[in-house]
Amino acid sequence: METFYFLVFGGLAAVVAALELSKTSKDRVNTSTPFNSFKNNYLIVYSLMMAGDWLQGPYVYYLYSSYGFDKGEIGQLFIAGFGSSMLFGTIVGSLADKQGRKRACVTYCITYILSCITKHSPEYKVLMLGRILGGIATSLLFSAFESWLVAEHFKRGFDQQWLSVTFSNAIFLGNGLVAILSGLFGNLLVDNLNLGPVAPFDAAACFLAIGMAIILSSWTENYGDPSENKDLLSQFKGAAIAIASDEKIALLGAIQSLFEGSMYTFVFLWTPALSPNDEEIPHGFIFATFMLASMLGSSIAARLLCRSSIKVEGYMQIVFVISSASLLLPIVTNFLVAPSGVKGGGISFSGSIQVIGFCVFEACVGIFWPSIMKMRSQYIPEEARSTIMNFFRIPLNIFVCVVLYNVNAFPITVMFGMCSIFLFVATLLQRRLMVIADSHKTRSLDWTATATKDMEDAEEEPLNVG
Template sequence: MEMFYYIVFGVLSAVVAVLELSRTSKDRVATSSAFTSFKNNYLVVYSLMMAGDWLQGPYVYYLYSQYGFDKGDIGRLFIAGFGSSMLFGTIVGSLADKQGRRRACITYCISYILSCITKHSPQYKILMLGRILGGIATSLLFSAFESWLVAEHNKRGFDPQWLSLTFSKAIFLGNGLVAIISGLFANLLVDNLGFGPVAPFDAAACVLAIGMAIIMFSWTENYGDPSESKDLIGQFRVAAKAIASDEKIALLGAIQSLFEGSMYTFVFLWTPALSPNEEDIPHGFIFATFMLSSMLGSSIASRLMAHAKPKVESYMQIVFIVSALTLLLPVVTNILVGSSTEKGSSISFGGSIQLLGFCTFEACVGIFWPSIMKMRSQYIPEEARSTIMNFFRIPLNIFVCVVLYNVNAFPITIMFGMCSIFLFMASVLQRRLMVVAESQKPNWMPSDKFGDEEPLTA
């Protein structure tokens, strides 16, 4: 069955290469040299920030187990991370609108570097502190950088449609190529060079320090609401009012929570799904295949967003339905095919089908990220952008904490079935979002097709 992995990886590599090399002028948008320089600077920083995150991922659980902690202890550490992201991260992330997005990005670097340093200690309390710092950093990673980018892009007077180019390329690099390279480099440090499981965290700290230096010397500050009278509670009120008064923002938050909650649940469940009887599967190689699938998705999203039609609100309905069907595969294969009973064997036929489905799901993830970023840039008000984005993460973190706490309480098929239902719900809400957005669009607005704007004349 090893040949099966190589075939899947090879096919995905070929498809990604063909998509990237076959771009025509219709798939490209004419931009300015100033925008290209701005975009490349952001992509370098974002890639370094994501590298700092991806370097740690493969070895967090392994490091804790090497320190002698059991599954229950490790589970509590993970819950602390998501809980911290929900509580402290929401507060710190919301301060970005008031105190500055550039400062928040630097705070992300400092928090994550300190979290990496705590990994040198085998003491549970120190590791718990590291998870809390990591949770704060995670909230900043998924709010402060995007908020800074959108505000700076608009402040410099670039075409709003060009944001899609930065979003899609950021996901292609940061969530695809950088993830693969980071995983391989972490594996090199630990297994080939024998530096131990702490080495990837040290490498992550170095990468984050480099990124922080670039931010400090090349980024300017921008803010949300400039009002001096608004404190943190005032920011929360502004964000809550915006969500309650605008159905589009509320729908966007619900869609994001449903999809990301299913995605994080998938991260916990794909290993036992593919090896229910401890089948011998190449975890690192499968992870790289998933990331390659995500690159494929971001490449597809880049092409979709380079054209006026189909609109993001339209094609994302299909993406959510496909995602729901792929996460339903473990339920279907368990009923129709069953799983192998021989321990230590290679992946089963049902597992192979699931792997192909999981790769499709990861491609949907690659489409989701730049697409949700574009919708957020359109619908979320600038004065409370970071605050609202962190509000969106509250139900997500609650959901993930509940899943982590009860991961052994339900059969894996029930968990996947639940995720599939959530994704179908996301598709329904996405349909509603499209209807609301179209109904509120003024009739006088010019066409948003690139290069086809009609001049507004009397």
């Protein structure tokens, strides 16, 4: 493996280690023993769930290619996954609120295990079924677990500030350390042990089964809407009204859709972007490097979220600007560096530059996840949390489906440019969210001050006994 990959990985690892070892009391939040026990249980489950997801990530495109499908057919398979998430996501989210978040988390495990099993078949229809099941599972992964956590956190009477600790730790472990280990483990299974590109999917199914056993044995059930008689249509209507009536929720949904849409498009594009001439690249190791960059981002986010003086709505504007600039690198290198016509070989000079830029983007992703979780816990009402969160995924999935459907119609540079524009729009929307949040907070403080003054004036007036 080329020295370049080890240098990038080693440099990122050194920075992450330095950040973690240099933490002071200002970078930590004092919590209780019962909370730590609750948090650690959730982190174990979340890490296993993410291991089941991350093991598959680097090898989905590669597996389909090994079965002989071209980029257009692979794009259609990806569309099936995102389309399934769009069609069924809101339904499963509402069922999670009504039937129970714990049941929804178990359903995620079962659905994703079945999706992994389908990867053994080279039949296009079977793989399509697997993508549909995977889309349903993804909707549950990014709504049911967070909804269960937030509800259980407040049900047990823990401080709201402590949610940031769980969020940042979950991303640091689940989207960082576990993702790195998953990438390296996948690389071991496929490249070192030569077990084939389907081996990571079998390993993923095993981790999901272990996580499901822990959920069944240690989690309690919680629900969203307390009304047992509320049907799905009423839940949809209530969620839509909440989004339409509160600009903060609508802005948050738009920001999430724009960023995640760009992120999922990047997941599809990074492999062909780094190997335009079929260069030999270590997929698992590069993926592990990206996840180390994400780990760096989550470590930075943990420090930012611990400081009450720093507003999440403020620093996320900077994060979106940097992420927008990082995805412009494939366009810049395309103009400045002459493309190589040689097939095969190692990674090109422009590819090396893009790897560094993609690491910057992944660091922004690491900051994004705990930060968006924090904002969702502040702005989204508890009674329809899963439903609203899956509503957010509808425009996200439409965006990704449109991009993937036209994957052969546009050059990769055009799609990266589109993602960069959407991330810049997210910056503007984040600015608007901060302005609205500040104005609401100011009005709330003014009202409190006025009410307090009126009470003090009333106490000072002499009692009129007639």
